[in-house]
Amino acid sequence: MTGNSNSNGGDNSNQNERFSHLIETLGLNLFQKIQKAKILVVGAGGIGCELLKNLILSGFINIEIIDLDTIDLSNLNRQFLFRKHHIGMSKSKIAREAVLKYNPSANIVAHHGDIKSQEFGPQYFKQFDLVMNALDNLSARRHVNRVCLSADVPLVESGTAGYLGQLTVIKKGDTECFECVPTEAPKQFAVCTIRSNPSAPIHCIVWAKMLFGRLFGVADDSNAVTDMDDNIVEGTEEQNNIVRDLQLAVEKDKGYGQWVYHKVFYTDIDRLARMKEMWKEKKPPQPRLLADIDQELDNNTAEHINTAQLKDQKVWGFKENVRVFLETLAQLKQRFEKDGALSWDKDDDMALNFVVSASNIRSHIFGITTKSKFDVKSMAGNIIPAIATTNAVIGGLIVMNAINIIDGRLKDCKSIFLIEQPSNKRMLLVSEIPKPNTACYVCQKNFITIKLNTNTVKVGQLIHDILKKHLAFSLPMLTVGNDLLYESGDEDLSKEEIRARDALEQKVLSSYRMGDNVILAVEDYLQDFKVSILINHVESFGTEEENKKKEHEKWFEIVGTATAAAPFQTQPIQSITTTATAYNAVTDIDDLEIIEPTPTTPTPTTTTTTTTTTTSGKKRKEIESAPGSEDSDGSKKQKYETIE
């Protein structure tokens, strides 16, 4: 116990008087269970704020909070524990301070860290009586699900989207787990991520689409991607310390292309870069003057890209992106003046080129991997709104279920779905929590089959696209029989090791012992999760003719997970009658799922999952005998802070 400073002799009777409402309604016995219970809250955002407040005022004392995020202006319309002067600070720390006032003798520990880091493995989870997920990203939710199953700690899972919300309880063996019904890959992003703090290519792509709408679409006040004439880069009127980018007016005089380029890739970036709070843990973005670019050589990756690749699969160099950007900008401007407002269409080559080039320039500025036209075309996104009212309802329901669990009444817990308009006189759809899906590869079977062409699919594709993206592994380790084939780790790698790993990832599966009918064991020690995968070789899926018509050629199939339900947007409310469908209905608000390993440009706000590989038996042995010895410079990055 910490923080007893406020207690005095008479505090106990005051405590009881203060909680008289609780004691009378819940009974002293349950109240005492609550005071003994140890709770972990994962996420201190919209729902997290509600949870911490409700927990403290429901008599809970022992609470830990984990959140990686810092506070952003767009959080303040619902994350009521934060104020404007907290912008840029750790959510978990500020949330802790805010609720501690209500019970100074409470024992609250705040972690500013990543739930997926080694610090928070199954051993850490085992100390809690209950875990509450207040997360807005899918891969972290799947991760926590696995760790809770492993540690056998009950989990209250929840999510909100606009007026809609849902929650359920997950208990190993008794209930469905988060992955018993697979969720669609999410495509939604937080607006602050898009506007100020991108960390993945998709964030820049969504931004570029917004810019397109802003410049050439129907006037839309809610599109606040940039204000073309605003040249303020620092300060406020009240404080009388405004700094302006006077170059903007100069560029505007030069022409439309120069003006837009300068505004979005210089003025706006400069303004962001000056927000020092935001860049404490990562490199600030680099504003780029158009005049400087001509001087530079195009030192992009283009050279070492296989020339046999399709033209659209090539990643353009920086200068190429700038050239295309200025060119399409001029063309689109002409069309806009002639035909009026345009709507973005991925099949409209000019519009697509605009988004490809604009997003790539932005990615470059923020140190994010740039993407090929082919890839950009398939990526798109919307923003899911979040409001206080829904969070309040869901937060209340979560703590209600939590009290049931603490009281040993798991059977009284329910799956609940909140809908925007009462239908059939109901606003909350309540149902029993389903039993585990016997086919679930996470909580039941631990066995799946993957069909793919073992002669064309590369190791890297298996690791990143299938194991990490589709099956939510954080740090997969691959073995066949007794042999370790591939190991992940978060230590910094030497250049040679990166090169070795890159080379291995380029190998096709059949040339690396993963041919037809091989049973592959995939283990993630962070999640304490292990699955056996039977590899089935297939030449192709469907005829070439069929594949040509589809936008994405299907290149693998996972057998042994239930089929994914329809995505949220297309789901009519009336059809949400079972938890199975309701469960899929809430998509992510802010998904920061990074699929590409980015060992050369780590971004600390996201999971920097660098991957270590072994190519020889000798090396493999070293790793097995001394895990962690890969730490080449001996220094580990401090990723989290703990306040006691």
Next chain:
Amino acid sequence: MTDSEKYDRQLRLWGEDGQAKLEKSHICLLNGTALGTETLKNLVLPGIGAFTVVDSHKVAESDLGNNFFVEKKTLGQSRARVVCELLRELNDRVKGFSVEEDPVYLINNNISFFKDFSLVFANRIPETALVTLSAYLYENNIPLVVGNSYGYIGYLRVSVPEHQIIESKPDNPMDDLRIINPFKELDEATQKIELTGLNSQELTHVPYVYLMIKFIKEWKSTHDGKAPETRAEKEEFKKFFLSKSPNPDAENFAEGITNMLKVLQPYRISSDIDKLLKDEKAVNPTEQSDDFWIMVSALKSFVESHGVLPLNGNLPDMHADTCSFIQLQKIYQEKGIADLSEFSSLVDSLVSKLGKDQISSDLVKKFCKNTRFLNVVRYKSLAEEYEKPNTSVIISELEQPDNNMVYYIALRAIDKFFSTYTRYPGFHDEEVDSDLPLLKSATHALLQEHSISSDLVKDEYLAEMTRYGACELHNLSSLMGGIISQEIIKLMTHQYVPLNNTFIFNGINSTATQFTI
């Protein structure tokens, strides 16, 4: 100008217009309980214009245990002032006022105090004062929301004589495409398209709207001028439509099939809208008519001369080459603009006939774009509910086992109990046992008054309520605060349809029910 960066998320839900309405509203809270402050919290965060807290209580130790908007150091101070100050910290754009006065005193001695609020949210106000307040607000068309957080039970009641909604935002609105009854410009554009001249590649890029109109027309020419109506005819039409497809995978044809049943529906003005058009206020507008009813009246004239509502003008995304899509989009847009301008002039002439002020063109436009989604909700006043409740609903609900209606009855009986004994049943621990029979007889008297069998309310529920002794749990108040503030936002923004009229949340089994009592 609103703070669009801070409010970004919510602007995507209710738009600039909803936000502007919210920022104009002034909400009055009677009693700064946990339920009251949690509700206000969810209204101050998204930025209502102002709030006023009326409360004569001092901050007590029990407030510290359930109310997030009091602090230990404020023990003994005015609860109105304390919660007002802490709520204001949530959002510097919102004005907060406190009145250290007993709401009951204001109701009985200075009722006009309430006349300038946009909405009054009352909790823990004794029955007689509440009825007085309700009557006054009802007369002034000010919404009254009553809330209660009582042990594990939450209660919400909304009352306003007439609530008008332009944007009811239904879950899955149908697109306003008029394929079955194309307007002149759409029909002409369709006729201009020569499908026979297209190669199969080009044919797969024709928007399905054109295809449908063309093939329905062709179908009609061989079916006595009738569109497919019966199920068999629709099946046959589907085959006919698909037979025109150059290949089985053509996406535009597939879209046509997906939407076929919807677009083959005969055009019809919904019964809700029809009811509005026939409303006395639409039929006979007067100089007293408000903007909404003047516009409904103008809409009535529009429908009388055209047989259809003004076209919305939006075209959803569909499979097509960019050029034809933009062309089609333009046809819908222009017709939408033409209908709007005709509707606007109908409004203008009605306005000048009645000698009223002009209605802003933005409002007329919004109304015109949403004519399919208009809605008016008329609520009972509290006095009417207490005198003539919907007993058939009450009885049929009570007859079902474990129905939440029982808590509505219990809370009403508790109000009666309070009127008689000026305390809540079981409020003093030592009186729990002796209060239960008193609550039972209050309940039976209430049921008898409305000729409802007293067997329908089991004693165990009353015992449970007595055990609560009017305790308020923070967690339940927080949850109810979420639900109540959501309804208040609907009422203030005039978007979505607020619930009518009573809502009970049961925290024992996490169920919630809405009743029209």
